[in-house]
Amino acid sequence: MIDIQHISKQYKSVRAISDIALRFNAGQSVALIGPNGSGKSTLMKCILGLAKPTSGNIYVQQKNISGSELYRTDIGYMPQIIRFPEHMLVSQLFFMMRDLRRHTNDLDNELFEAYHIRDMFAKPLGGLSGGMKQKVNAALAFMFNPKILILDEPTAGLDPLSAELLKAKIRKEKSKGKLIIISSHIMADLEEIATDVLFLIEGRIAFYKTLEDLKRETSSNNLGRSIASYMAEQKISI
Amino acid sequence: MKLVKYVFLDILRSKILIAYAVFLIAISSGLFMISAEPVKAITSLLNIVLIVLPLFSVVFASSYYYNAYEFTELILAQPIKRSTLFFSQFVGVGAALSLSFIFGCGIPVLIFFRDSSALILLCCGLALTWVFTAIAFLAVVYARDKTKGIGIALLLWFYFVFIYDALVLLFLFNFSNYPLEKMLMMLTFLNPVDLTRIIMLMQLDMAAIMGYTGALFTQFLGSSTGLVWCFFALLLWIAVPFILAQRKFTRKDI
Numbered sequence: 001m002i003d004i005q006h007i008s009k010q011y012k013s014v015r016a017i018s019d020i021a022l023r024f025n026a027g028q029s030v031a032l033i034g035p036n037g038s039g040k041s042t043l044m045k046c047i048l049g050l051a052k053p054t055s056g057n058i059y060v061q062q063k064n065i066s067g068s069e070l071y072r073t074d075i076g077y078m079p080q081i082i083r084f085p086e087h088m089l090v091s092q093l094f095f096m097m098r099d100l101r102r103h104t105n106d107l108d109n110e111l112f113e114a115y116h117i118r119d120m121f122a123k124p125l126g127g128l129s130g131g132m133k134q135k136v137n138a139a140l141a142f143m144f145n146p147k148i149l150i151l152d153e154p155t156a157g158l159d160p161l162s163a164e165l166l167k168a169k170i171r172k173e174k175s176k177g178k179l180i181i182i183s184s185h186i187m188a189d190l191e192e193i194a195t196d197v198l199f200l201i202e203g204r205i206a207f208y209k210t211l212e213d214l215k216r217e218t219s220s221n222n223l224g225r226s227i228a229s230y231m232a233e234q235k236i237s238i
Numbered sequence: 239m240k241l242v243k244y245v246f247l248d249i250l251r252s253k254i255l256i257a258y259a260v261f262l263i264a265i266s267s268g269l270f271m272i273s274a275e276p277v278k279a280i281t282s283l284l285n286i287v288l289i290v291l292p293l294f295s296v297v298f299a300s301s302y303y304y305n306a307y308e309f310t311e312l313i314l315a316q317p318i319k320r321s322t323l324f325f326s327q328f329v330g331v332g333a334a335l336s337l338s339f340i341f342g343c344g345i346p347v348l349i350f351f352r353d354s355s356a357l358i359l360l361c362c363g364l365a366l367t368w369v370f371t372a373i374a375f376l377a378v379v380y381a382r383d384k385t386k387g388i389g390i391a392l393l394l395w396f397y398f399v400f401i402y403d404a405l406v407l408l409f410l411f412n413f414s415n416y417p418l419e420k421m422l423m424m425l426t427f428l429n430p431v432d433l434t435r436i437i438m439l440m441q442l443d444m445a446a447i448m449g450y451t452g453a454l455f456t457q458f459l460g461s462s463t464g465l466v467w468c469f470f471a472l473l474l475w476i477a478v479p480f481i482l483a484q485r486k487f488t489r490k491d492i
Contacts, residue, residue: 011491048315051491069319077315083308087251092244099240100316124251150315 001026001148001179002047007056009042009203016042017053017203024181026147029174031194031211032183033227039203040183041080044150047181048077060148073101076146078137080153086126090117090136093125094143101144112139114165130157138166142173149173151182155189167193187224199227206231241313241323245330249302255338258294262342270350277442280351280359283343284438287363288431291339292370292395299331299374300391304384311492320488324375328480332371339363355441358465362434365472369430370395372479379486402429419454430475437468 002024009017017039024030032040045051047058049065049072057064060071084093094117098107112118115135120128128136134157141149151170155163170193174180184190190197197214199206207214207230211223218226218233249255266283273279306327313323343363347356374391381387406425410418426432436455458464 045492050311050314052489069317072315072317075315077312079308079312079315082312083305085248085306085309088244088248092247096240096244097316100313100318 001061003059003062004043004047005057005059007046007053007058009039009046009051010054015203017046019056020200020203020205021056022198022205022208024179026179027174027177028196029170029180029182029194030196030198031190031223032181032198032200033185033187033190034200034206037202038200040200041152042203043200044152044181044183047150048072048075073144074147076141076144076149078141078149078151078154081130081134081157082137084125084128084133084136086124088125089121090123090125090128091121093136094121094140097140097143106145108142108145111135111142111165111169114169115139115162131159131162134158135162142169147178149178149180151180153184154182155184155186163189187222187227191223194223197223197227207234239322239326241318241326242329242333245326246333249330249334250337254298255334258298259338259342262339263346266343266346267350270346276351280347280356281442283347284359284435287343287359287366288435289399291363291366292399292431293392295335295367295370296374296377296391296395297388298335299371300378300388301384302331303327303375303378304387314492321484324484324487328371328375328484332368335367335371336364339367355438358441359438361469362437365469365476366430366434369472369475369479372476372483373398376479376483376486379483379490398429398431402432406432423454423458427471430472433468433471433475437465 004020004022004024006019006021007017008015008019020039020043032043034040042051046053047060047065049069052066057066059065061074063071065071088096115138117136117139120132120136125133125136134154138154138158141151149170154166154170158166167189170180170182174193174195180193182190182193191211194211196208196210198208209217214226214230215221215223218229220226220229265286269279269282269286270276273282310323310327314320340360344360347359373394377391377394378387381390406422409425410422426436440455
């Protein structure tokens with residue numbers, strides 16, 4: 001589904017990504033982890049076309065994304081805790097997104113309803129709490145039934161119940177054969193929803209394997225611990 | 239295109255914009271009430287328009303860009319062209335500022351001073367609003383940091399409103415032995431603030447105070463073709479910075 005061919009990204013003085021090549025396939029749920037500044041966000045931004053790779057190409061569903069925008073019809077993106085325009089009403093935000101997306105049939109309203117977003121419709125976005133904004137953010141990402149979901153710290157700021165709802169939703173979408181890419185620092189969450197683990201260090205792939213393989217190789221049942229022991233074995237240092 | 243509507247509606251509810259309109263109403267109707275002659279009032283109003291309008295447009299447009307930055311990111315993750323979003327933001331901000339200006343200056347001016355020159359003043363004000371919105375957008379796309387971006391935008395305002403005139407004066411002083419009238423007219427076109435000032439002074443028949451150059455200006459601008467040329471130049475002052483800014487925006491990393 002997503003084919004990343006040797007991309008590098010150089011910001012003025014920092015090399016955020018060096019020569020990453022990998023594939024993400026349908027039905028995968030990839031946990032994107034790594035220390036701060038390891039290139040997780042940059043990789044997501046490159047896939048979304050927000051940042052342009054210095055070299056290399058990215059193909060989404062066999063199409064080179066450079067210079068195109070229509071491929072994003074198939075992507076749902078949930079940014080890290082976001083600041084919406086303060087005066088815009090929640091209802092306007094949803095109408096706007098629907099306008100922008102054009103296709104309004106087969107909308108996925110599950111999260112929208114689970115989070116009771118309609119009850120917030122009359123409120124301005126500036127008046128929402130951090131958790132409420134995150135709910136709006138999540139409902140928007142899933143609403144248009146995208147084939148690919150890119151979630152940046154999706155559970156941050158959500159109350160435990162809402163976080164569980166979101167995780168259940170992610171599992172459900174994964175089982176439908178969608179591709180899900182999640183960046184998070186909460187290992188317990190990732191363990192519940194991920195099928196694969198992509199670990200980045202300093203803009204390079206430290207490892208990219210299935211969760212099962214990782215656990216087997218390190219004979220551990222806990223994602224956090226198996227990563228720690230894997231790194232110790234391979235003498236990977238941060 | 240639908241985006242323009244949402245940007246515009248969001249901005250219209252901002253309190254700063256309402257305060258701006260109220261401030262303009264107070265100033266313009268105040269000036270008309272104080273001065274016995276409406277022409278004097280409109281001259282004072284012109285001076286305020288020439289300084290305050292660009293300043294407010296620059297500050298408002300540049301801070302809008304940075305405040306909306308994260309939202310811009312979310313929109314660009316949708317199947318939307320960058321140029322479309324940028325154009326919508328520009329038009330949304332420009333239209334909201336224009337509306338406050340028309341509301342704040344237009345209504346008092348049309349009540350107290352119904353004349354063709356009042357209409358020209360409003361057109362000049364609108365043009366300046368768009369010119370400085372475009373200039374602010376150009377400044378901010380080049381600076382990642384908010385403080386730096388707004389700083390550059392403010393410097394540009396300062397340059398066009400104050401420094402440019404000082405430079406022109408310096409130039410005139412040093413080359414006063416040469417015939418500079420034509421040159422001066424060219425120089426005027428290189429500054430949108432000067433351009434609108436000249437348009438207005440011509441309209442109010444104050445060219446006499448500008449001596450020889452004034453005569454030349456009257457000859458050129460007194461005609462309606464001259465006026466058309468001036469507004470065409472202002473249009474270029476909107477289009478060129480905007481196109482440059484949009485070019486940069488479609489290529490940069492968000």
